[in-house]
Amino acid sequence: MLSFAGFLLRRIVYAAIVVVGITFVVSAMIKLVPGDPVDVMAAGNPGMTDADKDVLRHQLGLDKSLLPAFGAYLAGAVHGDLGISFRQREPTTALILERLPATAELSFWALLFSIAVATPLGVITALRRDGIADYIGTMIAVLGVSIPGFLLGIVCILIFSVELHWLPSSGYRGSALLALGRSIATGSAEPFWNSFRYFLMPGASLAFALTAINARLTRSAMVEVLHQDFVLFARAKGVPGWVVVFHHALRNAIIPIVTVTGLQLGTLLSGAIIIETVFAWPGIGRLAVQSIEWRDYPLVQATVLVSAVLFVVLNLAVDVLYRLLDPRIQHA
Amino acid sequence: MSLEDLHPRDFLKLTEAHLRRHVLSRRAALAGLGVAAASSLLPTPAQAQAQTPRHGGVLRIGRVQEPDTLDPHKTSLAVAESTMLLILEPLARRDPDGKVIPALAQAWEFRDNNRSIVFHLRPGVTFHDGTPVDAAACVFTANRQMDKATASPTTFMLGPLDKVEAIDPQTVVYHYRQPFVPIWVGLTLSYCAILSPTAVAAEKERFGRKPVGAGPFKAISWSPDAGLKLARFDAYKCGPLPYVDEVHLTQYPEDSTRVAALVSGEIQGIYTGQSVPLDRVRSLRSNADIKLSTRPSQSIRALDFNQSLAPINDIRVRQAIYQAIDPKRVITLALDGNAKVAHGPMPSAIPGYDAKVEQMGFPYDPAKAKALLAEAGVGSGLQLKLICNDSPDIRNSAEVVQAMLREVGVTLSVQSMPIGQVVVLTKKAEHHMYLYTYTYPDPDVLYPVFASNGSLQRNFVNDPALDKLLEASRVEFDAAKRQALYDEIQETLMRKIYWVPLFEPLNVVAFAKSVQNVELRSDSDVDLTKVWLST
Numbered sequence: 001m002l003s004f005a006g007f008l009l010r011r012i013v014y015a016a017i018v019v020v021g022i023t024f025v026v027s028a029m030i031k032l033v034p035g036d037p038v039d040v041m042a043a044g045n046p047g048m049t050d051a052d053k054d055v056l057r058h059q060l061g062l063d064k065s066l067l068p069a070f071g072a073y074l075a076g077a078v079h080g081d082l083g084i085s086f087r088q089r090e091p092t093t094a095l096i097l098e099r100l101p102a103t104a105e106l107s108f109w110a111l112l113f114s115i116a117v118a119t120p121l122g123v124i125t126a127l128r129r130d131g132i133a134d135y136i137g138t139m140i141a142v143l144g145v146s147i148p149g150f151l152l153g154i155v156c157i158l159i160f161s162v163e164l165h166w167l168p169s170s171g172y173r174g175s176a177l178l179a180l181g182r183s184i185a186t187g188s189a190e191p192f193w194n195s196f197r198y199f200l201m202p203g204a205s206l207a208f209a210l211t212a213i214n215a216r217l218t219r220s221a222m223v224e225v226l227h228q229d230f231v232l233f234a235r236a237k238g239v240p241g242w243v244v245v246f247h248h249a250l251r252n253a254i255i256p257i258v259t260v261t262g263l264q265l266g267t268l269l270s271g272a273i274i275i276e277t278v279f280a281w282p283g284i285g286r287l288a289v290q291s292i293e294w295r296d297y298p299l300v301q302a303t304v305l306v307s308a309v310l311f312v313v314l315n316l317a318v319d320v321l322y323r324l325l326d327p328r329i330q331h332a
Numbered sequence: 333m334s335l336e337d338l339h340p341r342d343f344l345k346l347t348e349a350h351l352r353r354h355v356l357s358r359r360a361a362l363a364g365l366g367v368a369a370a371s372s373l374l375p376t377p378a379q380a381q382a383q384t385p386r387h388g389g390v391l392r393i394g395r396v397q398e399p400d401t402l403d404p405h406k407t408s409l410a411v412a413e414s415t416m417l418l419i420l421e422p423l424a425r426r427d428p429d430g431k432v433i434p435a436l437a438q439a440w441e442f443r444d445n446n447r448s449i450v451f452h453l454r455p456g457v458t459f460h461d462g463t464p465v466d467a468a469a470c471v472f473t474a475n476r477q478m479d480k481a482t483a484s485p486t487t488f489m490l491g492p493l494d495k496v497e498a499i500d501p502q503t504v505v506y507h508y509r510q511p512f513v514p515i516w517v518g519l520t521l522s523y524c525a526i527l528s529p530t531a532v533a534a535e536k537e538r539f540g541r542k543p544v545g546a547g548p549f550k551a552i553s554w555s556p557d558a559g560l561k562l563a564r565f566d567a568y569k570c571g572p573l574p575y576v577d578e579v580h581l582t583q584y585p586e587d588s589t590r591v592a593a594l595v596s597g598e599i600q601g602i603y604t605g606q607s608v609p610l611d612r613v614r615s616l617r618s619n620a621d622i623k624l625s626t627r628p629s630q631s632i633r634a635l636d637f638n639q640s641l642a643p644i645n646d647i648r649v650r651q652a653i654y655q656a657i658d659p660k661r662v663i664t665l666a667l668d669g670n671a672k673v674a675h676g677p678m679p680s681a682i683p684g685y686d687a688k689v690e691q692m693g694f695p696y697d698p699a700k701a702k703a704l705l706a707e708a709g710v711g712s713g714l715q716l717k718l719i720c721n722d723s724p725d726i727r728n729s730a731e732v733v734q735a736m737l738r739e740v741g742v743t744l745s746v747q748s749m750p751i752g753q754v755v756v757l758t759k760k761a762e763h764h765m766y767l768y769t770y771t772y773p774d775p776d777v778l779y780p781v782f783a784s785n786g787s788l789q790r791n792f793v794n795d796p797a798l799d800k801l802l803e804a805s806r807v808e809f810d811a812a813k814r815q816a817l818y819d820e821i822q823e824t825l826m827r828k829i830y831w832v833p834l835f836e837p838l839n840v841v842a843f844a845k846s847v848q849n850v851e852l853r854s855d856s857d858v859d860l861t862k863v864w865l866s867t
Contacts (some may be wrong), residue, residue, distance in 0.1 A: 036751035041408045041485050042787070043751045048408075049780075049787045052488045059483035087400040087407075089540055098555065154588045161596045169592045170584060282555075282583045294400070295752055 004323070010017060011319065015312040019305065022072065026304040027070055030297060036062055037086045037295040060086055073301060082305065083298030085291070092302035096284060100306075102172050103276075103283035106206065107268035108311060109176070109199045111209035111261065114214055119257075121211070122218020123245060129223060145211025153205040153278040161246075170280040173198050202279040206272055210264055215258055221253035255326060262318035269314070270307035340442035343511060347804060349811060351516035352430040352683075383848065389865035390578040391847065392599040394590045396607040398583035399560075401540030402551065404523045405477045405484040411604055413522050414857050415581065418562060420525035420545030421570050423451055424516065425468070428853045432516050435466055435570045436526055436546060446511040451832045452500045454606060459528035460550040467498030472529040474506070489518030517774075548574050548861045559583065575864035587612065595619065600865070601850075603841035603858050610670045610725055616842050624851045628672060629771060629839040631728060632679040635718075635832040636768035640761045640792040643710045650829040651694055652704035653765075656740040657733055658696040659834050666728035670840065674833035677778060677825045681836065684775035686819040692826040693833070701740045714742045719758055720767035722748040730767050731833065735828035758790040766790050768831065775818045779806060793830055 006026060038057050042048045057063055080094045125137035161169040176196040183192035225231065226249050234244045271285020284303060291299035335343065399412035404420060407413075423437040437451035457465040474496040477484050494510040499505060508515075518524050531544030543551050548571065550564035559582030564574050582588035582599065587609040593599045594616075602608050608616070608624070616622050635653070643649045663671045672680070676689030705711055716737070720730045727748045734744040744765075749757070758766045768790065770777060780788040783802045784795070801824065806818040825831070841858060843850050848864050 026619045033753065034756035035750075035754075038485075039755045040752040043755050048485070048488060053787075055487075056483060056485055057482055084537070089403060089406040089537060091537070096856050122539050150586075154586075157589060157592045161598075165596060169596055169598055170586075170589045171582070171598075278589055280582070280586070280589055286585065293750055293752065 011316050015316060018312055019308045022308040023301055024070060024307045026211070027301050028066065030292065030300050031066055035295055037297070038062065040294050077305065082302040085296050085299040087294045087296045092299050095287060095299065096302060096306050099282055099284045099287050101175060102281060103269060103271055103285065105175055105177060105203055105283060106199065106266060106272070106283065109203040110210065110268060111265055112207035113203050114210035114269050115261070117207070118211045118214030119195055119218055120213040123222055123250065125215065125219045126222035126226060127245065137219065141212040141216045144208050147208070149205050149209060150274045152208055153201065153275055156201045156205060167197050167201055171198055172282055202275050202281055206275050214257065214260065216226065217257055218253065221256050225249045225253045255322065258321055258325065259318060262314050266311040266314045269310045306323070335513070336445040336447070338446060339453065340446060343442050343446040346418045347513055347515050348432050350513050351426060351432055351520065383857040383866065385575055385849065386866060387575050387864070387865040389576050390580060391576045391601065391860065391863060391865060392580045392582070393601045393603065394582055394584045394593050394599040394606050394607070395602070396585065396590065397605060402543040402554070403529070404525055404539030405482050406488070406540055408485040414604060415560065416522035416525065416543065417547065418549045418579070418860060419543050419547045419551050420522045420527065421547045422520055422522060422525040424520050426516065428518040432520065447509070448505050448507045449515065451504050451506070453504065454569060455502060457546055458567060459531065460544050460565055461528050461531050463530045464530045465546050466501040467504035467528060469526050469529050470503070470504040471496045471498050473526045476527070476532070477524065486523040488519065489523055491515065491518065497710065502735055513835040528552045546570065549579060572861065574833045574861040579860055591616070594622065594844070597844070600847050601842065606723065608840040608842050610667050610840070613670055613840055614668060621845050622842050624840060624842050624847060625850060626838045626840050627852045628679070628681045630679055630681045630773050631771040632674050633726070633834045633837065634674065634768050635733065635834065636759055636766045636791045637831055638764055638766065638790070638792055639762055643708060643714070644764050646708050647829055648704045648708040649710060651699040652708070652735065652740065652744070654694045654829060654832045655697045655704070656701035656734050656742070657832060661736065662729050662732045663835050667725055667835070667837065671835040671837045674836045676822050676833055677782070677831065678738055678775060678822065679836040682773065682775055684815060684818045688819065689822050689826050692823065698740050705740065712741045716742060716744050716764040717762070718744055718746050718767060719754060719763040720746065720748050721751045721754050721769065726767055727838070761792055776806065778802060778818070778821055782830065791830055795828070798824055
């Protein structure tokens with residue numbers, strides 16, 4: 001296992017370089033986009049003169065050049081200080097931490113919905129290749145990939161909240177996972193349902209596209225594995241069918257699925273901008289978009305930095321998971 | 333005669349008249365209602381009084397925007413200003429007619445050659461945290477707003493304020509470097525409202541999330557998951573107590589979701605800015621559970637010509653474009669009829685509007701437009717570039733303009749982009765036209781928009797005669813002479829065809845039937861202290 005520690009260390013060093021690089025590129029890019037925070041503030045204020053704007057620029061430190069500013073930023077970041085937002089005048093870490101739980105839990109439920117549907121769907125379509133189930137599965141996959149998330153979200157709102165009054169149209173009312181704990185403790189489904197119903201539509205809208213991809217991936221991986229000799233051998237020695245499918249075949253087919261799921265989780269955690277907008281979800285994606293619109297440089301840098309770190313950490317976790325799932329995989 | 337020699341009483345009248353001009357009078361607004369009046373479901377005062385107002389209840393409001401912060405010294409966002417006015421109390425407020433009315437201060441007078449104003453504070457008033465509202469709090473607030481370390485984007489609203497001095501706990505003096513006529517414009521806004529020094533010291537940079545003032549509502553909580561929750565401040569002394577117990581303000585960035593939340597009853601009202609999407613007005617109007625109110629806004633949308641580029645610097649080309657565009661078609665196709673044709677450099681709802689411009693425009697006449705283009709030597713294949721912001725109604729309007737110009741052989745390329753980019757790219761003078769949008773309550777807006785050194789000028793007009801008129805309008809304090817200058821400015825702008833006025837959008841608010849006494853003000857705001865909920 002000596003190589004494992006070395007592998008981990010090497011990956012962490014690479015990850016740090018990637019994170020710094022991404023943050024620098026994004027900071028440089030946002031400065032290249034025309035307009036600074038003061039321009040955006042003045043856009044709605046005919047009373048603000050050019051002189052007023054320059055005073056404000058100086059007070060906000062916008063007249064500093066890029067490289068020294070980035071150096072100072074990195075120095076602060078190492079100490080956990082990601083700067084103060086220009087627009088909200090709050091520490092950016094506080095703003096991100098305030099929104100990250102909502103995004104994280106939405107990602108969790110979306111991924112859970114997706115896996116819960118995609119895995120059986122993929123297995124069934126693989127087993128019934130070219131049967132009716134396979135065609136239906138393919139159809140769902142095509143729909144999932146081609147229906148844009150915002151359309152699905154709005155149609156869901158129209159059906160389930162405006163017409164049927166079953167679900168709230170939008171919003172976030174605290175963590176459903178924490179409420180689950182309360183529900184178990186009190187033996188009443190009420191607390192859980194009160195939070196969870198807000199997750200249903202955005203979670204399902206996000207999960208739909210993921211389900212399509214995951215189901216197709218599971219199907220093709222399963223089809224490949226089911227044709228291998230060891231599956232034939234397992235069947236020949238009389239192992240029950242479902243054990244062959246789930247224990248032998250699925251375990252071997254799961255590596256590409258884990259890879260893609262890891263990437264999907266990374267993407268979800270950096271914020272599903274459209275779904276968050278449609279469902280008025282207080283997530284990190286909306287924060288990022290708003291920070292770009294407002295040219296809130298510290299906040300843009302901080303959201304990018306946090307997203308990059310999350311992405312890199314998840315990739316690392318996926319690599320580690322490979323070894324646990326399949327001990328044959330060696331990291332050279 | 334200089335402002336310093338005026339009798340303080342006359343100077344006070346002058347400052348008050350300035351605010352009144354600055355704010356649209358109710359009579360002007362009602363006269364301007366025109367077509368909209370027929371479709372407006374605004375309750376008349378008689379109707380509202382027919383029922384006895386009920387106290388209590390929670391009013392839930394959905395809005396398109398959310399304040400960036402509720403620290404009045406750290407924001408310049410309109411939605412933050414109107415929200416803070418519910419929580420914070422200024423020295424004086426303005427009523428819908430633009431009259432200065434007492435708030436924290438119960439009386440005031442000018443002295444020291446009109447360079448100082450003495451405020452007598454209302455006795456026994458406290459902030460939400462129990463701290464008394466005294467002269468020291470006023471000094472603290474003004475110093476904080478002027479402090480460089482605060483970097484307030486609204487310091488300019490204080491004008492030439494030199495220092496603020498506490499005479500005794502109930503008396504505070506604001507010393508200006510010179511007499512400042514627009515004094516009430518800033519002081520009646522929440523940007524200059526008085527803050528609790530104890531709360532600022534306790535919360536530090538978190539104050540923007542937990543603002544403490546002396547306004548009619550106190551902030552209970554504000555988090556991005558549950559929106560902003562306000563509760564009635566029962567010890568409110570500076571005006572009538574609000575009827576509702578609580579107000580919840582939630583942001584719904586997506587139009588469809590916001591409307592769905594209103595229709596499904598999760599919220600009872602949508603207002604401020606563009607919160608009611610114009611393409612939903614028709615369906616909301618047919619909904620029996622919803623009532624809509626509309627009112628002309630102090631906004632205009634126009635095609636602003638860049639005078640520094642050929643062939644736009646040729647007045648014949650500008651007139652051709654003017655005559656190639658039918659503003660009625662823009663309103664019908666892009667706004668589903670929810671706007672009024674604009675005629676001049678200002679919306680008709682701004683006091684000081686010169687109705688004569690209505691006779692000065694050029695009628696829609698594509699044949700004439702083609703002839704003018706040919707005469708100017710740019711007959712066919714003229715290619716022009718238009719910049720506009722990316723809000724849906726503006727983008728749609730630009731597309732309708734594009735289609736109409738195609739009919740006279742002009743190819744228009746439309747570049748729509750976020751407002752932050754628009755303000756910078758239009759400064760580069762590489763565009764031919766800019767779909768200009770502004771909202772302002774005072775004719776002084778003509779200065780920043782058209783003067784050669786105007787901060788919002790994007791037409792690169794350099795007209796010394798016009799500049800002289802604009803300069804004169806800023807320092808003229810005789811109301812009639814000032815109006816004469818504004819008339820001349822507006823007529824000059826129209827004669828030179830510096831822009832093509834398109835339309836004045838309507839403000840629309842939508843409330844559930846249960847919400848009573850909704851009064852839509854000219855600044856598109858609704859006074860939530862007057863609203864009550866029927867069962």
